[in-house]
Amino acid sequence: MKKLFSIIIIGLVVIQGIFAITADEIIKKIEESENLSAIAEGRFEITDNLGTRVTTFKSYEAKNGDMMLEFTNPEERGQKILRLKNEIYLYFPDAVEVIHLQGDALKDRIVGSDFSYEDLRGGESLLDKYTATLDGEEVVDGEQCYKILLVEKKGAKDIIYPKQVIWVDKNLFAYRKGEFYSYSNRESSYTIVKNMAVLEIRQIKGKNIPFHIVMKDTMKTNSSTVFQLKDMKIDINIDPAIFSLEELTW
Amino acid sequence: MKLYKIAFRNISRNKRRSILSGTAIAIAAMIITILISLYAGIxxxxxxxxxxxxxGHIRIRHNEYDVNEALNPLHLGIDNYKDVLERLENTDNVEAVNPRISFGTAFYGSPRLFLQDVKDWDRFITLLTSGNNPVFSFLKEKYLYVRERLARKGTQIPDIESIASNMDRMELGDVLYGINEVLERYVLYDPDRFAGISLSEETLAYTERDVPFEERILFNRLALQDAFPGLIIDNPRSGKLILGMGMGMDFQKDAGFMNLETKLESGGIPQSDREAREIILSSGLAKKLNASVGDRITISTKTKYMGMNGITVKVTGIVDLPVAMYNTRFFFLPLDTAQNLLKMDDSVIEILILLKDINKMNTTVSSIKNTLSSVGITNLDVRAWDTIGVYPAYILMLDIVGYYVALFFFLLGSTVIITTTIMVVYERMREIGTVAAMGMKGSQIVRLFFLESFFIGAIASIIGVLIGSGIVIPLGILGWDWSEGLESADFAMSSLLKPAWSLRNTIIIFVYSTAIASIASFFPARRAAKIQPVEALRAV
Known part of the structure; x- marks a missing residue:
């Protein structure tokens, strides 16, 4: 009897192990959801020592990850950010040349918000750059979440944050919260530089899209940015020319 | 015989000795004159x-700007600056005012052709306009298309028919703008077009793949260099991050301040029109960029809101600034162009004021403060220039160092004069013994030597200060070029150093040198006079 009980227990553990989701699988599920073509309109509400101001934008995203964001508020009207794979290009209406952002310039803040240009870089899966570890489950804003630790892989290039901690909604497979770290003085220790809270996730055509995000740059006092989407259309055809540097400059 | 006559006779009798001691005194006086003038000039x-x-003599800024200056706080500006300006212009003792915005920026290391990148414009234009060459025929065809497209956007560039080698630089810059648009968008290379042209390995590597947009201009430059050797140069800006310091200013109000119009090496002052987007480059910065009048340059910077902004500006002038530190970094643009770039609306960072009478600086500062507070403007900091940041410390340090250097050279000069005079007195012991044996009193001997030294000292000092002045005065007009040594120096010293000669200093140096030479003779002469004639005669 005792033996049978032990077999059942071991069997349950093995079965749970077989069906338990791994951190890599969670990341893949999120990235699948992000793989879409979309046109969206939204706003950044930026609060800092200067007060609060709003910038609005329209963005286009292709399935391959290319993205073009155009600012539409009067102060920044016509400014465009183009992401092609892992590269960021800036177009300013008063400049005849497109500026290819490289090096430290990628750390600059997008229209003075708490998002930096490097936050926009894409092109690769998180799993190509980070080792993901499932660090248990926690409740975030009343929702059960997986807590995943991401630490940069040795030799990985163009790493923005060497360590990230993300909380992924267990049901929606979408971000609920994130903490982003940089190295502190010693390479083995980290300092939090940004934290992110996703306040609203909407489901569009079966995809879970974060519609309302608050990002805080912890290195700056009294600074936070609310990113809010007003409208989003997904799985629609977008003229590939929108993602062309050539078109950007005409 | 009077003592002074004997003294003169002794001087002329021992010409070699007199000339030697006089030369030492003259050299000391000359060096002191030059150094004091140099320091005064600096x-x-x-x-x-x-x-x-x-x-300026007085500077006005937002009262929190200085504390946050390292963060480039463009939001801490002077709002509605024109109102403030008007009140300042109506204040007593105010000679001139100039509103300014200073900001750091990076020049985009553009692969586009600049005017000086084309080494032979006559040949370039002949090739472009004649249509005989297949590569340039293609360039011409695309130029016409680009011209049409730009015109639709409201940008005019010259028609191909009007292009000529005698065009002015601004027009040539417009032609080059069109050419760059072609080189950026189209690939010149085609096996037929480049038939018979030997391509470099680097160019060949491009021909073997699909060249993306951002690399086309680099490919085209290489292909043109292969096909037309000597026509254009390698891109001197490639991969370089060139930093600059922008200064938005009202060029109409610059008189008395930088006087940029008088420092123009080429071109002219930019138009005060934000749509014109024009700038002046300092000559050192222009050299770093290989830019000249007519070129278009793209700059990027952080705005008041800490976001980025970029602008392409046209170079209308090159100025040669006297300070190497400024001449390798500064560029100037109209205030409204800077405001537009930095999203500054109607504000400026500072207003500089020049005074009619600098001695009334403190009363003018008080008067300006009162004027501003009477209209409710209380967030501005009004400061006299000698209370701003590190500048007064620089000047004080320079003055102190100047005094010590002068003292050092005075002492060094004195040592030379004293040693020479003492040696002369001791050399003449036998002579002292003789005149003492002949009945000359000790006090007379001391006076005789004193007078000799005084005459030699006076004549030598006059010669010394005259030679020193003869070197310093022309240098004060022509200047002494230290530009290479000062290029990386981080202080406000002009490359063309002009010593400041003054009559007062010259008289002081003359009197001092003469006095030292005279006094130096007193003690050994007194000692010599006390020695018994027999002992003195025994001396060498």
Missing amino acids: GKDMKKNIYTVLT
């Missing part, structure tokens, strides 16, 4: 550079 020059370029 101090005067630095003061002028600081108040004409950086601070």
Whole structure:
């Protein structure tokens, strides 16, 4: 009897192990959801020592990850950010040349918000750059979440944050919260530089899209940015020319 | 015989000795004259550079700007600056005012052709307009298309028929703008077009793949270099991050401050029109960029809101600034162009004021403060230039160092004069013994030697200060070029150093040198006079 009980227990553990989701699988599920073509309109509400101001934008995203964001508020009207794979290009209406952002310039803040240009870089899966570890489950804003630790892989290039901690909604497979770290003085220790809270996730055509995000740059006092989407259309055809540097400059 | 006559006779009798001791005194007086003038020149020059370029006699800023200056806080500006300006212009003792915005920027290391990148414009234009060459025929065809597209956007570039080698630089710059648009968008290379042209390995590597947009201009430059050797040069800006310091200013109000119009090496002052987007480059910065009048340059910077903004500006002038530190970094643009770039609306960072009478600086500062507070403007900091940041410390340090250097050279000069005079007295012991044996009193001997030294000292000092002045005065007019040594120096000293000669200093140096030479003779002569004639005669 005792033996049978032990077999059942071991069997349950093995079965749970077989069906338990791994951190890599969670990341893949999120990235699948992000793989879409979309046109969206939204706003950044930026609060800092200067007060609060709003910038609005329209963005286009292709399935391959290319993205073009155009600012539409009067102060920044016509400014465009183009992401092609892992590269960021800036177009300013008063400049005849497109500026290819490289090096430290990628750390600059997008229209003075708490998002930096490097936050926009894409092109690769998180799993190509980070080792993901499932660090248990926690409740975030009343929702059960997986807590995943991401630490940069040795030799990985163009790493923005060497360590990230993300909380992924267990049901929606979408971000609920994130903490982003940089190295502190010693390479083995980290300092939090940004934290992110996703306040609203909407489901569009079966995809879970974060519609309302608050990002805080912890290195700056009294600074936070609310990113809010007003409208989003997904799985629609977008003229590939929108993602062309050539078109950007005409 | 009177003592002074004997003294003169002794001087002329021992010509070689007199000339030697006189030469030592003259050299000391000359060096002191040159050094004192040099230091006075440096101090005067630095003061002028600081108040004409950086601070004015009085500077007005937002009262929190200085504390946050390292963060480039463009939001801490002077709002509605025109109102403030009007009140300042109506204040007593105010000679001139100039509103300014200073900001750091990076010049985009553009692969586009600049005017000086084309080494032979006559040949370039002949090739472009004649249509005989297949590569340039393609360039011409695309130029016409680009011209049409730009015109639709409201940008005009010259028609191909009007292109000529005698065009002015601004027009040529417009032609080059069109050519760059072609080189950026189209690939010149085609096996037929380049038939018979030997391509370099680097160019060949491009021909074997699909060249993306951002690399086309680099490919085209290489192909043109292969096909037309000597026509264009390698891109001198490629991969370089060139930093600059922008200064938005009202060029109409610049008189008395930097006087940029008088420092123009080529071209002219930019139009005060934000749509024109024009700038002046300092000559050192232009050299770093290989840019000249007519070129278009793209700059990027952080705005008031800490976001980025970029602008392409047209170079309308090159100025040669006296301070190497400014001449390798500064560029100037109209205030409204800077405001547009930095999203500054109607604000400026500072207003500089020049005074009619600098002695009334403190009362004018008080008067300005009262004027501003009477209309409710209380967030501005009004400061006299000698209370701003590190500048007064620089000047004070320079003055102190100047005094010590002068003292050092005075002492060094004195040592030379004293040693020479003492040696002369001791050399003449036998002579002292003789005149003493002949009945000359000790006091007379001392006076005789004193007079000899005084005459030699006076004549030598006059010669010394005259030679020193003869070197310093022309240098004060022509200047002494230190530009290479000062290029990386981080202080406001002009590259063309002009010593400041003054009559007062010259008289002081003359009197001092003469007095030292005279006094130096007194003690050994007194000692010599006390020695018994027999002992003195025994001396060598």
